Amino acid sequence: xxxxxxxxxxxxxxxxxxxxxxxxxxxxxxxxxxDARNLLAETELHMPRxxxxxxDMPGINGIDAVKLVKKDFPTVDIxxxxxxxxxxxIFRSVMAGASGYLLKKIPPEKLLEALDDFVQGGAPMTxxxxxxxxxxxxxxxxxxxxxxxxxxxxxxxxxSLSSGKTYRLxxxxxxxxxxxxxxxxxxxxxxxxVHSKAEAVAKAFREKLI
Amino acid sequence: xxxxxxxxxxxxxxxxxxxxxxxxxxxxxxxxxxDARNLLAETELHMPRxxxxxxDMPGINGIDAVKLVKKDFPTVDIxxxxxxxxxxxIFRSVMAGASGYLLKKIPPEKLLEALDDFVQGGAPMTxxxxxxxxxxxxxxxxxxxxxxxxxxxxxxxxxSLSSGKTYRLxxxxxxxxxxxxxxxxxxxxxxxxVHSKAEAVAKAFREKLI
DNA sequence: CTTAAAACCCCCTAAACGGGGGATAATTTG
DNA sequence: CAAATTATCCCCCGTTTAGGGGGTTTTAAG
Numbered sequence: 001x002x003x004x005x006x007x008x009x010x011x012x013x014x015x016x017x018x019x020x021x022x023x024x025x026x027x028x029x030x031x032x033x034x035d036a037r038n039l040l041a042e043t044e045l046h047m048p049r050x051x052x053x054x055x056d057m058p059g060i061n062g063i064d065a066v067k068l069v070k071k072d073f074p075t076v077d078i079x080x081x082x083x084x085x086x087x088x089x090i091f092r093s094v095m096a097g098a099s100g101y102l103l104k105k106i107p108p109e110k111l112l113e114a115l116d117d118f119v120q121g122g123a124p125m126t127x128x129x130x131x132x133x134x135x136x137x138x139x140x141x142x143x144x145x146x147x148x149x150x151x152x153x154x155x156x157x158x159x160s161l162s163s164g165k166t167y168r169l170x171x172x173x174x175x176x177x178x179x180x181x182x183x184x185x186x187x188x189x190x191x192x193x194v195h196s197k198a199e200a201v202a203k204a205f206r207e208k209l210i
Numbered sequence: 211x212x213x214x215x216x217x218x219x220x221x222x223x224x225x226x227x228x229x230x231x232x233x234x235x236x237x238x239x240x241x242x243x244x245d246a247r248n249l250l251a252e253t254e255l256h257m258p259r260x261x262x263x264x265x266d267m268p269g270i271n272g273i274d275a276v277k278l279v280k281k282d283f284p285t286v287d288i289x290x291x292x293x294x295x296x297x298x299x300i301f302r303s304v305m306a307g308a309s310g311y312l313l314k315k316i317p318p319e320k321l322l323e324a325l326d327d328f329v330q331g332g333a334p335m336t337x338x339x340x341x342x343x344x345x346x347x348x349x350x351x352x353x354x355x356x357x358x359x360x361x362x363x364x365x366x367x368x369x370s371l372s373s374g375k376t377y378r379l380x381x382x383x384x385x386x387x388x389x390x391x392x393x394x395x396x397x398x399x400x401x402x403x404v405h406s407k408a409e410a411v412a413k414a415f416r417e418k419l420i
Numbered sequence: 421c422t423t424a425a426a427a428c429c430c431c432c433t434a435a436a437c438g439g440g441g442g443a444t445a446a447t448t449t450g
Numbered sequence: 451c452a453a454a455t456t457a458t459c460c461c462c463c464g465t466t467t468a469g470g471g472g473g474t475t476t477t478a479a480g
Binding site: 393 | 425426427428429430431436
Binding site for chain 1: 371372373374404405406407408409410411412415416
């Protein structure tokens, strides 16, 4: 029996899902929530094998919820279950740590099959290939500015540098003195371990800071 | 009936595939080849709906074959069918223009299902989501230096600029005079429509020139 | 064979940059 | 609350860059 948690704000759909799982003989509903408020507590209590997570929900949205759960319970796999088909949402879900992404238009039997498949080591999107694709993406955009502890200001300035702006221009745009910009730049260089604009820009792109 | 072309060097497997398709009632084998030699001619003659393409083959490899076919017959969809599960091969296949990627370990019924699914608008790897993922990748690495007509020398120098080297350093490394480097840089700027090192580096990354 | 590039080289000048120093208020964080 | 960090500001100096000229020779393409 696979233990599953459902987070879905549409009551009718949530009930249907619950029924579907309970009558499948293969799944067991650990909990079923209308929103992500009690999600951490419930997860800790029941420790389900996986979560089926809606994206568009009142309060905390599904993607942020993924981050929260993954932070505290990295072993719980999360499958997004949503009507959104756009790249942005998919991408952000994957980055947040979702292991799969299913569309609500999937037929019930297919849903069970996909989840079953996933638990067997595949990814709901197709066997092992899709898993790799997700991994590739994850690697590609992982680290963020945080890695280098750039401040918001520094990141701003780094972005401006990357568009080829001179210190003077940046100073003008942000109402700073050129000297201030210069010292920010110095700090950026130190944090990134570089010694020139060109290097900083290159690193910013390579490390996906921009 | 979906018309399909098979390119697979393993005779036993190829026969099995042919049998499978012919007895499926849904597929029709347009042609079945041991290697990619006569692929273009056969494709032109039979114009199959899709190709099932092995990667590791004598003579032309599957990935190059994809490029050739896609160049002349962009409407023919190509599904890679292989034992290789590594990112490199997947990535290169997608870049070459393959629409899907299936592993040989897939059970026969699943293969038919996946192809059927694909023809219905999905991607063999999962519904519409995987298709998007492939697209994302494709966009990410498309254009090359050719787009801006950078010469080999110019690309070299652009690369050096990106690592933060000064003109003097580059000149030293490549046994050029600083002035030569400078004029190459001028030409690069003109071609990329930029006016500084930082901008050039940024553009180089954005346009995947580096 | 002419034309057009690519690749090579040179000079000059003003602006921009990198590295070194030092300082103060505000905010975050332990 | 004290310590650390951040954001702000300032000076100096030598180097590097960008943009403006100028040019030759080799290679590729029409």
